[in-house]
Amino acid sequence: MSDLIDELKTLRAEADFASADDPFALFARWFEQARQAESPYPEAMCLATVDEHGMPDARMVLLKGFDERGFVFYTNMESAKGRQISATGKAALTFWWRNLKRQVRIRGLTEQVSDEEADAYFASRPRGSRIGAWASQQSREMQSPHALEKRVAQFATKYAIGPVPRPHYWTGMRVIPLQMEFWHERPFRLHERIVFRRDAADAAWQKARLYP
Numbered sequence: 376m377s378d379l380i381d382e383l384k385t386l387r388a389e390a391d392f393a394s395a396d397d398p399f400a401l402f403a404r405w406f407e408q409a410r411q412a413e414s415p416y417p418e419a420m421c422l423a424t425v426d427e428h429g430m431p432d433a434r435m436v437l438l439k440g441f442d443e444r445g446f447v448f449y450t451n452m453e454s455a456k457g458r459q460i461s462a463t464g465k466a467a468l469t470f471w472w473r474n475l476k477r478q479v480r481i482r483g484l485t486e487q488v489s490d491e492e493a494d495a496y497f498a499s500r501p502r503g504s505r506i507g508a509w510a511s512q513q514s515r516e517m518q519s520p521h522a523l524e525k526r527v528a529q530f531a532t533k534y535a536i537g538p539v540p541r542p543h544y545w546t547g548m549r550v551i552p553l554q555m556e557f558w559h560e561r562p563f564r565l566h567e568r569i570v571f572r573r574d575a576a577d578a579a580w581q582k583a584r585l586y587p
């Protein structure tokens with residue numbers, strides 16, 4: 376048993392994140408390491424929301440940008456997730472980087488990115504994806520198996536010449552974290568967990584260590 380305790384103490388002393396004070400800087404460091412170590416989609420994250428009955432819902436989305444304001448993904452705001460976020464103004468994100476044996480959990484408030492930010496990202500997407508954003512009525516029921524192809528053809532014809540504008544319902548959402556937890560797998564399920572919490576986006580972070 377004392378061997379186990381010694382090992383845990385050593386691992387804790389070595390933990391590269393235990394002494395971190397800035398969760399954004401720590402996330403940036405871990406994300407960069409994930410980009411080197413993980414394939415495919417180190418930027419994939421599980422986005423959790425709740426519906427109007429309080430029933431949880433979750434799906435994968437891609438992180439398209441982050442800074443001290445928060446974590447941005449893009450979607451159709453008329454989708455299930457879009458409607459849920461519009462109603463609650465809250466969301467949670469989870470990253471799992473299997474090779475690094477790390478998890479990051481984020482909970483917070485949501486805000487829409489600026490039109491300029493959404494336009495710039497939309498314009499950077501391949502033309503087919505821009506047409507797809509018009510063609511897909513994300514999360515609504517398809518009335519026929521060919522409905523999607525028909526709509527793709529319809530919008531490809533409509534926007535055959537010139538730029539494809541961004542649909543008004545397609546934009547980026549930023550999750551402004553009020554809580555960020557960093558988890559690192561350790562032997563015997565005695566994992567390291569560090570959580571940063573704050574009451575508001577402009578409040579100071581409080582750090583705590585959690586039992587695994």
Ligand SMILES: Cc1cc2nc3c(=O)[nH]c(=O)nc-3n(C[C@H](O)[C@H](O)[C@H](O)COP(=O)(O)O)c2cc1C
Pocket residue numbers: 416419432433434435436437438448449450451454455456457513514
């Ligand atoms: C790896 C991965 C990445 C995805 N990225 C996105 C994304 O960035 N935005 C998006 O709207 N859907 C993305 N999807 C699809 C969503 O998981 C989901 O099927 C879709 O957005 C509809 O979700 P909803 O009905 O809950 O709104 C992704 C799926 C996977 C598996």
